[in-house]
Amino acid sequence: MPDPPYYIGCPSWSENAWRQSLYPQDARPGDMLELYTQVFNAVEGNTTFYARPKDTTVQRWAQVMPEHFRFTAKFPGDISHAGDLREHLTAAEDFLQLLAPLGARVQPLWLQLPASFTPNRVGELATFIDALEGRALAVEVRNMGFFDKGEGERILNRLLLDRGVERICLDSRPLFSCTSRDPAVLLAQSKKPKVPVRPAALTDFPQVRFIGRPELEANDRFIEQWAQKVAGWIEEGRTPYVFLHTPDNIQAPDLARRFHQRLMTLLPGLPKLPAPERGPEVEQLGLL
Structure with missing residues (x-):
């Protein structure tokens, strides 16, 4: 989206765990930023x-x-x-x-x-x-x-x-709605603040940090709320920024795609997020 109605992304780009889900298995750390910018x-x-x-x-x-x-x-x-x-x-x-x-x-x-x-x-x-x-x-x-x-x-x-x-609006409700023994969830709950949601739009570039649950579908009711809010901001002429996390961030790109897909249904004409350019060995593995 060279001229985007909004910005969407993850907490970082250098996650080794994103090999196969976002990057090719043999992606070098030095290549990850370029691959990331092809999608987000x-x-x-x-x-x-x-x-x-x-x-x-x-x-x-x-x-x-x-x-x-x-x-x-x-x-x-x-x-x-x-x-x-x-x-x-x-x-x-x-x-x-x-x-x-x-x-x-x-x-x-x-x-x-x-x-x-x-x-x-x-x-x-x-x-x-x-x-x-x-x-x-x-x-x-x-x-x-x-x-x-x-x-x-x-x-x-x-x-x-x-x-x-x-x-900046931090929404950690999904994370703290989760009862889990998963060490990644427990660690995230110990570090992330549990504060009320303040969906501010004091400027033309509202900022949202969404801390999701590890089960992607369990985030949908929160995703729906934010998709409605972000769509409204865009229709007002604002350019929101939305960043999506999961407890260990392994599924952060998938959660970002899930959010964008929901927003597409509210804003007809919004393009899909592209897939990164990956080698033929990845295509043969059926990962595209």
Whole structure:
């Protein structure tokens, strides 16, 4: 979708477990980004939260990512999770310079704030946002003071609305509706926040993170809700971003396809997600 009505993707592209389901069995790690961009037009920037890429890596990404592709690069944790945001403005600028070769493909930047970031720290956030003036930005909050429909939430939403910054919506309801002994599910439930759903559209680029259950069909009632919401946003002229997870992300591409197929029924004319170009040995295995 070079000129897409919305962006859809997964938490990453370098999953070895996606061989045969998305990539050929013999796919090299260095080829996965190119294969991924043949199917999806966006990816979450989780990798940059944990470690800054080398400049040579960014240059390689710039050579592979199509111009229409979107990489929602997440500010590193030592910026977002290490005390007063105002003390990390230089580090934030250095991070932006590192990603500069990607140009408009880094859009929007994501600032994921920890649960310890409370409403009384909104002033820090305002200064941080203002220092990034001109850059598309989306913020994810996890402190319950931003979800009680009280003064803290109103101040946050007003700040983001006034500055043209999006509020990322995390929907972990499917994950926490699951009762399982699967270690992957238990690990995800221990790490992902259990916060109320806030389907915000403060800008023209709403952001949705959907944390699904491992049984794909068990997500359908939640998928239906989001397909209706995303279709409505698109009809309003907005360009939503939707990222789909599963507990271990092995089935994330399948869940993304499932979402897109449902959206196609609501938006006639929306094209199918393409399959990646794969070698003849894959076709012979009946994997296409």
